[in-house]
Amino acid sequence: MVSVSLRGVTKRYGETVAVEDVSFEVGKGELFFLLGPSGCGKTTILRLVAGFMQPDAGVICFDGRPIVSVPAHRRNTGMVFQSYALWPHMNVAENVAYGLRERRIERQEREERVRAVLRTVHMAQYRDRMPNQLSGGQQQRVALARALVIEPDVVLLDEPLSNLDARLRLDMRREIRRIHAETGITMLYVTHDQKEALSMAQRLAVMSMGRVEQLGDPRSVYRRPVNRFVAEFMGEANMIAGSLLGTGAGFGTLRTPLGDLRAALGAGRLSAADQAVCMVRPECLQLGNGHENAFRARVDSSVYLGEIEQFVLSAGGMELRAIQSNPGSGPAPVGRETQVHFSAEDAVLLPAERPPESSPPEAQGAGK
């Protein structure tokens, strides 16, 4: 088990920059996520770590040892491919045993370890099946077992759940977390699904257009995004624009069409009179009377989903979204004015300029 660190890593495909000056460190035994829209360079980083391609600049280290010159087959990483990449001409046990054979592990120990890892992923009874006789979720487990059995220094997972249906995806999230907890192996996990990252990661890096936008644990990235891109990528967000009146004690006051709103200061440097936005998540907007950040809004529509109810509100010429948990039994107040408020602690002030959203073409195919 190792720590993985990237410093100033850059990778270009011709003119296109797939990864630009990326630095982060994955601690020993950490479950670290790379999260971002398709084409943001996250898969390229995984392939750089695996050794399938070389960075144009920068250093990649395992436990502080530079590994860029080590060929892929000597890096002792266990990769779980998006397509699973199970060899169709070998059965489950043969697939899993492959890496052990490469490592010249003796037959008895090999069989022992294959049996053990298949038990870990709950696939022991399928050891003689061929890959095409397995369901997607089962293939996923075999791919995971194949990567784990060699006791790799780091497990690399490339969108491992993206080919599974929604139910199975939830089960597998739990499974991977369990396996991570049991093995304590360093894992670098790539996904575009922010729910997956939030629910599983110990820490994560949000990427866009080849750059890391934000590093942090799930709560801080969700609640305190550093810019509008991260805020909107991590979940739904109401953006209320205005100009900054003043700051103090980690909070600032923004003059907006809804009145003066108080919110936490984000990471971006803001000073008085700057244009800024107040980001507040729908579940933080409360319908009803409140003391702080209160304003009147009209309820345009509502969607009742049982455990929650979603509202579309209009106030000050803009549209806002709100989510109430445990909605009551009365009819929604559609068409009526109501009081809305949110806590300053739940909102964050971000720089107004919106980072460009267009992403470069999907870069992961360019190296093939």
Added chain:
Amino acid sequence: MRRTALILVIATGAFLLAFLIYPLLYSCRGAFVVNGHFSLAFFQYLYTDKLTRECIVNSLVLGCVVTVITAALALPLALVVARYSFPAKTLLTGLLLVPMIMPPFVGAIGMRHILARFGSLNLLFMDAGLMHSPVDWLGGARFWGVVIIEVLHLYPIMYLNFAAALANVDPSLEEAAVNLGSSGFRLFRKITLPLMMPGLFAGSVIVFIWAFTDLGTPLVFGYRRVVAVRIFDQVTELQNNPQGYALVVGVVALTALIYLAAKRLFGLRAYGSLSRGPVYGGEKRVRPLGACLIAAFVLGVVAIACLPHVAVVLTALQKDWFMSVVPSGYTLGHFHDALGHPLTLSSIRNSIGYSALSTVLDGVIGILVAYVLVRYAFWGSDMLDAMVMLPIAIPGLVLAFGYVATFSGTVLDPRENPVPLLVIAYALRRLPYMVRAAYAGFQQVNVQLEEAAINLGSPPLRAMRRVTVPLVSANLIAGGILVFSFAMLEVSDSLILAMKERFYPITKGIYVLIQRIEDGPYIASALGVWAMVFLALSLVAAGMLLGRRLGQLFRV
């Protein structure tokens, strides 16, 4: 792996340069440089010498006539097979490929019997009262004898190209035209045909080049005034008469010219398919009568195409075949003789040896080249691709002539020992098939399967051997079978390069046997039948391994 790829590309390039490009250039030099000076004298000679000019004209006419007739036969075949269902379709479409299992000049032996003055055809017509005095097909009409044999041998290749072109025409494009009110012949002429053009072009060029440079068939029919036979005759006097060079360069230049002209005329744009997801080929059901008519048409083509084969089998079996439509007595003796005769025995052994060696050579080069082409993008990949495909357009005749000219007096001198050059010639000529077969296989194997193996500790070459090669083994075996069996059937390079009897391969053995007056043709036919059976089995095996993809190998 990048380094491995680079070394490989350089090695393959060197091999192709030495045995494909260099002999061609050497022939050019022989044609242009006379007594150390640049000269166009021999090209003038090509034009002014009456005999040579006649040969060139004959070959051109032969090539054009064969191409046109072949296309006229193959187009309706491809259309009905692609569009209609009819009785015994699988069997009949399979039988359409039968002519490929025999070199045409062997069929010519049998056809001589059928087309002779008192041969089966004339006798049949006279018996039926349709003809009063026999027509001398082989005297006045040798040209047509050659045409018939070549058309019957070449239409499958044209058909496969047409069928592929039709399969590539997106049905939704036709449906769009139908939706706008087009139908029938107009739909075909305005939409389908233009979209098929690349396939028409590819098939026509292959067939033309083949007919234009075929050596065996004109030789057997005694139709000697064609370019191929002239070049063949010149090989023996290379040193003192450089006309051969001029002819070879003329052939290459003309081939290139025709290729470019046809490309310009037909356009080589491949139209991509617009529709995504499964494409439902519109195979229409027709009324029973129509279906039977279609089946009868296909069956008729098959029957006529099998005529040379039947004739060869009859010739091999005959004890007494004179003045009768079919032989009046049969014997298995010739088959026995064919396996007992010293010439045939050594030629069979030689052919198997040469073909096996060339298959191994093609296997190694073809697999590695195809792999590199599929997996890596690198500078010069287009050139490598073009170079390994070039032999499709280089006639065996030209290659063999170039070898004799280039390597005479070196360690590779075919007069001393033709084995290395024969093996290389066979391998080069069939390399495109091997590369195609392997290429198709590698394309279907996701690169991640290999990366997974590398990730778990396999060095790249071992990952390729343990993961990718087993997954494409069907393609590789099929490619190998095709290379092997077609190497057994190489005619022009065998005739030219194998000069000593103990080095003769089967085709040269058959050719020499034919010329022996007494029992030669019968033993030759028996040998031809053995070769036919062998090749048929090979093709069936390759077909079983490749399924429907077999046809792809014969396309350009």
